[in-house]
Amino acid sequence: MAYQQQQHYQTQQPMPTMGMQVGGGNRNAAGKPLDSNGKREWSHGLCGCFEECGTCCYACWCPCIVHGKNKQRINHLAAKGSPDPDGGACCSGSCWGHCLLTSFLGAGWILQCINRGETRGRYGIEGGGCGDCCTSLCCHSCDLVQVSREIELEEKSFGQRY
Known part of the structure; x- marks a missing residue:
């Protein structure tokens, strides 16, 4: 019985470049330059x-609402690859968690x-935990x-108004 050897070639997928959109909208819609990292x-x-x-104004007087909306919007972008059609629910679990931590411990900032x-990670923004x-x-x-505003730029890159 003749044995034929098959050669397997591995090909590498191209890496995304600055103008490419990977898993959602444009994560650098403002076209900010990248550093060496x-x-x-x-x-x-x-x-x-x-x-x-x-x-x-909302962030000053009702920070829990803005936090909850931000959290829901970025989670929707990550999970679905598209903007949240509701623009982030006003009274989500993140909103209530922020409200309770702020009201009783003054620790909503955590x-x-x-x-x-998480936002810096998604958009490849320079910085660290201490900052x-x-x-x-x-x-x-x-x-x-x-x-x-960073989340909004990606949402707008889908060509729809949010």
Whole structure:
């Protein structure tokens, strides 16, 4: 019996480049340059929160709502690869968790810190846990708006209005 040997060739998938969209919308819709580590800066500065007046007001007076919406929107993008059609539910579990931690312990910033880190990871933004904690603790409203605006850029890249 003749034995035929088959050669198996392994091919490598091409790696995504800056203009490619992988698993969702454009995660760098503002076109920020990448550093040597493949990381970038936030699309909007921390003090740019005043440019988004409505979200800024909510973040100042009802931070739990903005946190809950941010968390739901980014989870929907990660799980479904598309924007949340509801724009993030107002009274989600994340919202209530933030509300309770803030009301009884003054520690809602901890959830914000975690969400900020997840957002940085999704969008390849430079930074670390220490910076996330300091930003969430000292500038909690601006943090919420900055995260919201970063998520919004990806949502808008789908070509739909949110």
